[in-house]
Amino acid sequence: MKITKIRAKNYKNFEDIEVDIKPINILIGKNSAGKSSLLKLFALIIESMGTENNNHLNFTPLGVDVGMSFSDLVYEYNDAKILTLGFEFEEENDSFNYQVALIYKRESRDIRIKSFIFQGYEFESDLDSGLFSRCGSFAKKIEIKFLGIIPNVFKIEDIETKAKLLPLQSLISYSKDKYLSYIGPIRTMMKPLYSFKPSTNESVGYDGRHSPYIFYNNWQDHVYRDLINRFAFTSLNKTEFLCEEFKNLYSGHFFQVLLSHNDKSSNIVNNGFGYTQVFPLIVEHITRQYHSMNGIEIIEQPELHLHPGMSGALIDLYFDTCMNGHSIVILETHSKNLILRLRRRIAENRHLKAHLKTQILYVNKQETSKKTSLDRIHIDNEGYCLNWPEGVFEEALDEIYAIEEAN
Numbered sequence: 442m443k444i445t446k447i448r449a450k451n452y453k454n455f456e457d458i459e460v461d462i463k464p465i466n467i468l469i470g471k472n473s474a475g476k477s478s479l480l481k482l483f484a485l486i487i488e489s490m491g492t493e494n495n496n497h498l499n500f501t502p503l504g505v506d507v508g509m510s511f512s513d514l515v516y517e518y519n520d521a522k523i524l525t526l527g528f529e530f531e532e533e534n535d536s537f538n539y540q541v542a543l544i545y546k547r548e549s550r551d552i553r554i555k556s557f558i559f560q561g562y563e564f565e566s567d568l569d570s571g572l573f574s575r576c577g578s579f580a581k582k583i584e585i586k587f588l589g590i591i592p593n594v595f596k597i598e599d600i601e602t603k604a605k606l607l608p609l610q611s612l613i614s615y616s617k618d619k620y621l622s623y624i625g626p627i628r629t630m631m632k633p634l635y636s637f638k639p640s641t642n643e644s645v646g647y648d649g650r651h652s653p654y655i656f657y658n659n660w661q662d663h664v665y666r667d668l669i670n671r672f673a674f675t676s677l678n679k680t681e682f683l684c685e686e687f688k689n690l691y692s693g694h695f696f697q698v699l700l701s702h703n704d705k706s707s708n709i710v711n712n713g714f715g716y717t718q719v720f721p722l723i724v725e726h727i728t729r730q731y732h733s734m735n736g737i738e739i740i741e742q743p744e745l746h747l748h749p750g751m752s753g754a755l756i757d758l759y760f761d762t763c764m765n766g767h768s769i770v771i772l773e774t775h776s777k778n779l780i781l782r783l784r785r786r787i788a789e790n791r792h793l794k795a796h797l798k799t800q801i802l803y804v805n806k807q808e809t810s811k812k813t814s815l816d817r818i819h820i821d822n823e824g825y826c827l828n829w830p831e832g833v834f835e836e837a838l839d840e841i842y843a844i845e846e847a848n
Contacts, residue, residue: 442532442611442620443769444737447486448540450525451516453478454806454813462737463800464763465756467780468773469833470804475813476773479804480623480739481507483771485514486526487621487737491613492589496552497543499589503623504647511545511552520545523555526590530612537608541590544568554587562605588613619643620736622725626745631717633708634687637694643734649721656724657696659731660684668727676754678702682709682720715746723758726770730762737769744776753782760786764793777834788824796822803830 448459454475460466468476481502488502498514500507507513512520527540541557546568556565556576563576564585572582583602586593594610597603628649635653645652659665670681683699683706698720700712709716722743729738738759744752755772756779762768772779780801787795801818819827 442530443735444487444528444530444620445536446529447483448525448527449482449486451522452482452514452524452526453516454811455479455482455815456516456812458482458815460802460815461800462769462771464766464769464798465759465783465800466769466771467783467799467801468771468804469775469780469801471806474804474806476804477741478813479802479815480741480771480773481505483737483739484621484623486528486590489526489589490591494589497554497587497590498552503621503644505623505625511543520547532608532611535608539591539609543590554590557592559606559609619729619734622729622736622738623647624649624721624725624738624740624743626741628718628721628745630714631698631710631720633710634695634697637686637696643728643732645721645725645728649718649725652721652724653696653698655728656682656698656720657684659728662731665727665731668731669723672723672727672758676757677716677719677751680716682723715748715751718746719743719751719755722755726758726762726768730767733767735767737771739771739773741773742775743772744774744779749776749778752776753778755779756782756786760795764790764795764798780834784820784824784826786824787820787822791822794822796820796824801826803833805830 444462446459446461449455450457452458468479470476484502484505485498485507488499489497492499500509512518515522515524524543525540529536529538537560539559542555543552544555545552553568554566555568556563564573565576566573571584573585574582583597583599586596591609591612592606594603594606597606622644624645625647631653640651640654640658642651642655645655673680673682679702681701683701685697685699687695698709699706700709700716709720722740726738743755759768759770763770783799787799799820801820803816803818804813805816806813816830818829821827
């Protein structure tokens with residue numbers, strides 16, 4: 442199963458938005474333009490599939506704060522507006538289209554499903570009884586219960602309706618199967634020493650706090666270790682990540698994460714803050730790759746605390762697995778070096794038609810209306826951007842002009 446598109450109406454600063462999902466997706470834009478809101482839309486939609494929340498929506502998907510209430514989610518903070526969420530997905534070479542409309546009932550202070558559409562079949566609720574009827578027909582009303590924003594198909598008694606909605610059931614199992622990974626902009630500061638504790642976490646988490654334990658649990662497998670260090674050696678200045686255990690009858694069982702360079706090893710926290718911030722990204726991606734957890738990885742500001750020259754190397758972490766169809770990555774970035782490396786890799790891999798599997802999305806808030814728009818920057822197979830927006834990443838040039846004028 443693969444989600445290929447998401448859409449929304451009346452979501453935060455976006456009146457109407459639709460995003461095709463490519464293997465590599467880069468979000469750029471000024472501060473407060475709405476980049477984070479767009480990233481959170483992915484989490485809101487995917488993690489609200491299958492949730493048993495009575496309000497249908499997961500307001501803290503994967504630890505991501507999307508809002509405190511319905512009014513935080515809707516355009517102009519107007520809880521009288523209808524919030525529409527939708528997506529397209531593929532399964533076994535078939536494509537499916539789903540859309541759901543939600544409203545807030547002030548009297549009962551809860552969120553309800555107003556209507557939903559699946560493959561052209563539209564169902565509308567009378568809101569009070571929880572019964573749905575097919576739009577444009579005189580069919581009897583049907584009781585449909587929901588798991589989040591998805592109908593609970595197995596509990597639908599009407600045979601015809603159940604058959605039409607059956608493909609939606611697969612979304613519930615996939616959404617619970619680590620399809621989505623989300624890492625925020627500030628990762629937890631790593632410690633010099635970790636006490637051993639059994640861990641079943643399969644994701645490093647929103648702030649990366651589980652990355653040392655996941656690394657330790659997989660460290661003994663040489664295949665996993667080679668995947669980690671192949672990237673680190675080639676892209677991070679010929680470094681390697683190591684793990685060292687301490688077992689003592691009196692003090693207990695501990696381990697530390699080491700960074701090795703030129704055959705000299707020292708604790709990762711003694712090698713600069715940047716390494717501790719990029720470590721969770723590497724562990725997350727390699728762990729998902731190693732355990733065949735195909736899906737979407739979202740990372741806010743992956744380049745944070747990295748030298749500009751090293752931030753471009755982050756593209757190399759994701760490029761190959763995304764090109765072969767095993768992963769989807771969405772990066773929100775302020776790094777022009779990262780984009781330059783992406784353009785270079787596209788030019789170097791024309792035979793893969795990498796430009797067709799990549800997109801740069803410019804999130805732009807209009808000065809007058811304060812509405813947020815989303816524009817796609819097209820890249821050709823030589824790595825050139827065909828419609829780069831004026832003023833974006835041109836600050837350095839402006840400063841040079843200012844220096845010349847001052848002199």
